[in-house]
Amino acid sequence: MNPIMPGRQTASIEGPFVVFIIGVRINKWLAIRQWFPVLQAMGPMLKELYENRELGFLDGASFISGRGVSIVQYWRSYDQLEHYAHGAKHLSAWQNFNRKSRAGEAVGIYHETYLVENGAYESIYVNMPATGLGRAGELRPIGAGRETSRERTNLGHDHEMKHAQDSLK
Structure with a gap:
């Protein structure tokens, strides 16, 4: 276990x-x-x-x-x-x-x-043993740059800017 x-x-x-x-x-x-x-x-x-x-x-x-x-x-x-x-x-x-x-x-x-294929995935585990993707890969503490779901998916600020620009068109 x-x-x-x-x-x-x-x-x-x-x-x-x-x-x-x-x-x-x-x-x-x-x-x-x-x-x-x-x-x-x-x-x-x-x-x-x-x-x-x-x-x-x-x-x-x-x-x-x-x-x-x-x-x-x-x-x-x-x-x-x-x-x-x-x-x-x-x-x-x-x-x-x-x-x-x-x-x-x-x-x-x-x-x-x-x-x-593009690295866009995210997960969060709180007080859990290694489970699911955390067991298939490795667990890392959540800290700066990985606080939000968007940051963990690597969509971050660049994706937000593109979405904002697209919505202005």
């Missing part, structure tokens, strides 16, 4: 990275034979990712909702994420899901992929 970092921290990660969110939604609780294997498939893939960081996986966190599970993952690059998606373990799980999902609508899955 990660120790609590006192005070205000922000995440820092060098270079571009990818945020990938994947989730499973149980639509029909009684159709256990259709949705349980989908949930079971995630464990071995996550184990593989944590044991083989050279694949480009930086970190992840799982969240349980009323109808399923979502996982937020951080990757070094889109190419590495895509390469993993076409690898044996993931491809087998995906093919298995497709076979089972044709039998009905008992389980659904989704994913979202966000490419962060």
Whole structure:
């Protein structure tokens, strides 16, 4: 378990990275034979990712909702994420899901992929252990130049000036 970092921290990660969110939604609780294997498939893939960081996986966190599970993952690059998606373990799980999902609508899955290439991201953690992007990258204390969300996104004064100039046109 990660120790609590006192005070205000922000995440820092060098270079571009990818945020990938994947989730499973149980639509029909009684159709256990259709949705349980989908949930079971995630464990071995996550184990593989944590044991083989050279694949480009930086970190992840799982969240349980009323109808399923979502996982937020951080990757070094889109190419590495895509390469993993076409690898044996993931491809087998995906093919298995497709076979089972044709039998009905008992389980659904989704994913979202966000490419962060220009360094415009921000985060804040107050009295929290390293979490999310702060665990994938590193935590740094919030101080001068990182007080506001705009400063942490690197949009700062230049962006404000451009927005003001554009609104005068």
